[in-house]
Amino acid sequence: MRASWLPLTAVLALVARAEMIDDVLSSLSRGADFLEGQHEHINLDGVVGYLMLQAELKAAVQTWPHSDPVSWGQRSSAVGLIRRLDQSLERAVSALRQSEPNYYREFEPLLTWRFWSVPGSWITTDSSLVYSSTLSSECYDEQLSDKCLTLLLGTWKQNGTPCIVTKPCRDMMTRFGCPFYSLSHQLLYFMIGGMKGCTNLLKGDTRASRVNMTERSYQTIFCSNMMKTNQDILRDGLSALNADIFMENILVCGLAGFSDFYKVDWLQHIFRLQDVEVGCFGRDRNVVSERIGEELLEQLQPHHRVKRREKVLHDGCSSHMTGVAVGALGGFLNYYLQEQDITKRPLS
Structure with a gap:
């Protein structure tokens, strides 16, 4: 391991960073599971949050540190996550085109990860x-x-x-x-x-x-x-x-590009907000039974406008909050890779 010559405090910092990145990747993997199952139902705001995450992940794998096998294994996990999101997001954007055609047309430029730029300085x-x-x-x-x-x-x-x-x-x-x-x-x-x-x-x-x-x-x-x-x-x-x-x-x-939002204790708060069962955020289990009645009302009101800002999904999950959370987690990942790895060197 390249860090063997480093002072003990630096080694401990690298270990803590590796564990933190493991936790972020694990949380994001559960978030990807949720998107795969709900891609047809997530609203525009939720999809945009996932696209921000995709931009952050693609930037991260380009600058992932050559530090040790653990770090390289984490990068491989991130690459796998990108592949999964590519497929799910393509389906989610296609579903938006069908379900919310007006919003899709108005905000189509935002509906690609290429639109979203990631900070290079802080x-x-x-x-x-x-x-x-x-x-x-x-x-x-x-x-x-x-x-x-x-x-x-x-x-x-x-x-x-x-x-x-x-x-x-x-x-x-x-x-x-x-x-x-x-x-x-x-x-x-x-x-x-x-x-x-x-x-x-x-x-x-x-x-x-x-x-x-x-x-x-x-x-x-x-x-x-x-x-x-x-x-x-x-x-x-x-x-x-x-x-x-x-x-x-x-x-x-x-x-x-404001780095002071990436506080370790704030990251822990986000982890605790994730539903361990389905991987989403903002889940209200009481909603599940209420959805049956709402679906009947929607069938009677076919022109009912779907509010863009929020959409509570069938399992009680918040579409908006889930997109926001995974996007925030991607930001933490990118920041810690850029700023916290003292052995970092860019990929060639």
């Missing part, structure tokens, strides 16, 4: 940027938020021009003092704009107080407040009601 949040007060309720409109994203993506009409920023979109996405999901939507807006290749999203903002603000400035403000949200959640007690936003903050801020 920064941290800044507690001095935390709002002195926040609104008590969400301050974004879901329909307007979706419209703003389609304007960035160019899917607002057939062959639409991308990277359009309207004043209502800019005002909503740069508003300060917003809580919870509003923050993650604001952050995602800037992330998606950047990944789409849109430049100068802030053009036209004439407010003197914002003259020196950049896209990265807003991301840092949003993630600094999302960090405070997560700290408050843990202080008050992580529960089924706030676990989704807790993990969503880790997912999107981690993907934006």
Whole structure:
């Protein structure tokens, strides 16, 4: 083992890292099991979370360390996981095309792992940027938020021009003092704009107080407040009601390159939230019996709109929370591979 010449503390750190990566891969394997069984039913948000995971895994195997047989065996496990996800995600995206054709058309650019870029460098949040007060309720409109994203993506009409920023979109996405999901939507807006290749999203903002603000400035403000949200959640007690936003903050801020969201104890919280039986997250066993009645209602209302944000599956699992969780776990994997392995060298 190459680490034999290292100080004892370094060897112990490598062993702890290897065990942590084993745990992440094991959790992700159970998450892949769930996707294989439920690919026809997972909604758009859930599928996007798995696609973020796929991007993270593909980046990870390219930079996996040549350190020891254990590490190389873990890489082989990750490669196998990628193959499984490739097949399941192809079927899941195809099912979305059939079940939610309008949402599929509007968000099709997001429905490939190639869209999602993985951080190559890291920064941290800044507690001095935390709002002195926040609104008590969400301050974004879901329909307007979706419209703003389609304007960035160019899917607002057939062959639409991308990277359009309207004043209502800019005002909503740069508003300060917003809580919870509003923050993650604001952050995602800037992330998606950047990944789409849109430049100068802030053009036209004439407010003197914002003259020196950049896209990265807003991301840092949003993630600094999302960090405070997560700290408050843990202080008050992580529960089924706030676990989704807790993990969503880790997912999107981690993907934006904020390393301080990848805390070891936060990873342990995610592990504990996974259902050991079916591998999903946010499972409510009481839902299983209730689904029978809901299915009868849906048969009587064939034009009933499926809400994109959440979908409770037949086994009581949360589609959104499961996608968010596996995406967050993929972020942990990528971060620990990049930052924690002192014997790392890139694959040739």
